[in-house]
Amino acid sequence: MKGVAILGATGSIGASARAVLAQHPESFRAVALTAHRNAGALRELVAEMQPSLAVLADAPVPGDVPPGAAEWRSGRQALLEAATHPDADIVINALVGAAGLEPTLAALRAGKRVALANKESLVCGGPLVLEAAQRGGGELVPVDSEHSAILQCLAGSRAADIRRLVLTASGGPFRTWTPERIAAVTPADALRHPTWDMGAKVTIDSATLANKALEVIEAHFLFGVPYDRIEAVVHPQSIIHSMVEMADGSVLAQMGFPTMEIPVLYALTHPHRLPYQTRRFDPVAAGTLTFEAVRGECFPLFALGVGAGAEGGTAPAVFNAANEVAVAEFLAGRAPFRGIGEAVDDALQRWAGGPVRTLDDVLEADAWARRATTDFLTRLAPC
DSSP, rough: EEEEEETTTTTTHHHHHHHHHHOOOTTTTEEEEESSSOOHHHHHHHHHHOEEEEEEESOOTTTTOOOOEEEESSSSHHHHHHEEEEETTTTEEEOOGGGGGGHHHHHHHHEEEEEETTTHHHHHHHHHHHHHHHHHHHHHOOHHHHHHHHHTTTOOOOOOEEEEEEEEOOOOOTTOOOHHHHTTTOHHHHTTOSOOOOEEEEHHHHHHHHHHHHHHHHHHHHOOOOOEEEEEEOEEEEEEEEEEETTSSSSEEEEEESSSSSHHOOOOHSSSOOOOOOOOOHHHHOOOOOOOOOOOTTOOHHHHHHHHHHTTTTTHHHHHHHHHHHHHHHHHTOOOHHHHHHHHHHHHHOOOOOOOOOOHHHHHHHHHHHHHHHHHHHHOOOO
């Protein structure tokens, strides 16, 4: 039986992970659960799953925690303890944002398998993550549906066999909108994702296509493929989760109705598989599958993010941090939708650049971008 630590247990990926563990209690058990601030939800999960450690990353331990086997802790150090828990063979990192990088590094250095749903770990600190896995003997397995699809398509293949990776994108709620209409959207508009049930931050990133840019950067580090051989295409039905073109011209695709439970399960079992009860795929019910080009004039964040990835160094960390701040300001009603792309563009243009040699390099770039973006948005007139 494998011990599993779920970082971000109360979020959408955490919910999928809990469903997977519930179907296979003979194979997996939760040994550590963490939440950002939601003590009530975490308390319920602790009662249900009986981990030995419960962590609130950004809130104190409540005074009414019921007595039991679980030790309750709070704060950054406690989060790292969950990521390196001695009984955890697998760490599911479902944290949101750059805060997920340090736990990823800690888990890999401790020799854990990291089932990575926190794409910002690789976006902000890709070189550090790969080095931590090599030195600590840890293993990195993707949870994102797109990267899980690629991993499955590449089973038994060599790096030399890959000609091109094609990530699919739903296109978000504004796929067919005009630029003028997009400029006036509200947070309520942007949170209506047509396919996936995700947290607010990721849903907004899907609406701007920033999420797809982050996934391109992530794919570069996960599979060692140059940026000029990684593409994205809009696929509104979200049935094909990604494709791989092989050196001989063959194209492999992984398909299925949208669910995050299968990618989570595969991250736990790779390269093997376990049976799982979920909606069975029906090609007739799936219907017609269509593909469209990414409309760069409507979704500038995609090109900005891919460009930052290609530039390398700390540029992706600046892109990510500026986007996080701008999205938060948009959701709070303090910035227009167009301000997200404008703020990120401003930060990238003003950042001096630099290599990623240590975690401090990433943290410095992250902090600078957050200050710069906040300053930019305070001067930006709302629409």
